[in-house]
Amino acid sequence: MKIETLVYRKIDEYKPKGELNHTAKMFLDISSVRHHNVKGHIERVALMAEGVAKILKYDSKAAFFAGLMHDIGKLVLPYSLFEDKDITPQEYAEIKTHALAGYTMLKNKHLFTALCAGLHHALYESGYGLTIADFPKNWNPKLIRKVLNIAAVVSVCDFIDAYTHRHTKILDGSGKESEDIEVMLKTKYPEDQPIIEAALRVSKDKLFQP
Numbered sequence: 001m002k003i004e005t006l007v008y009r010k011i012d013e014y015k016p017k018g019e020l021n022h023t024a025k026m027f028l029d030i031s032s033v034r035h036h037n038v039k040g041h042i043e044r045v046a047l048m049a050e051g052v053a054k055i056l057k058y059d060s061k062a063a064f065f066a067g068l069m070h071d072i073g074k075l076v077l078p079y080s081l082f083e084d085k086d087i088t089p090q091e092y093a094e095i096k097t098h099a100l101a102g103y104t105m106l107k108n109k110h111l112f113t114a115l116c117a118g119l120h121h122a123l124y125e126s127g128y129g130l131t132i133a134d135f136p137k138n139w140n141p142k143l144i145r146k147v148l149n150i151a152a153v154v155s156v157c158d159f160i161d162a163y164t165h166r167h168t169k170i171l172d173g174s175g176k177e178s179e180d181i182e183v184m185l186k187t188k189y190p191e192d193q194p195i196i197e198a199a200l201r202v203s204k205d206k207l208f209q210p
Contacts, residue, residue: 045071045157049150067158076101
């Protein structure tokens with residue numbers, strides 16, 4: 001089955017609350033117009049995140065939709081930034097705005113997913129996006145922990161897919177620190193070893209190979 005067909009089928013099967021299924025389909029349809037690389041990326045991350053969540057006994061529906069929507073903020077940026085070309089530091093700074101843009105786009109209708117989108121680049125030392133201070137003040141610790149866990153799953157899956165499928169380089173010389181993805185992940189996410197192990201296991205499926 002084609003990955004696109006599988007993703008659309010899962011959107012229907014999960015039947016999320018608050019019409020998140022309609023928002024997700026709209027995002028995919030808009031992405032297919034010009035953001036083709038973004039569309040393929042979010043489809044793979046959604047399925048990978050779902051697989052990781054199942055292994056770790058997390059909420060697989062939440063992980064699937066957080067993975068699917070994590071890059072929605074890229075829709076407001078030029079599609080040329082995501083066409084596997086070398087980019088300047090200035091362009092990279094623009095790309096980094098997508099996390100907060102995604103949160104802003106989703107927060108009034110899909111707050112849980114919005115927080116995951118805003119956090120998916122903030123869960124490592126040099127990251128960017130939302131902080132713990134941005135959570136609703138009335139949320140209990142259990143719900144906050146769930147968001148953080150799902151966002152961490154999405155973040156690791158996002159990194160793996162970008163590493164294996166993208167060829168973008170930043171012209172200031174930064175980029176891949178190592179050719180060993182496991183070493184990079186353990187350095188980037190030192191507190192998320194179970195997620196890393198599960199994600200690397202899931203990523204070996206032929207569905208996620210370039």
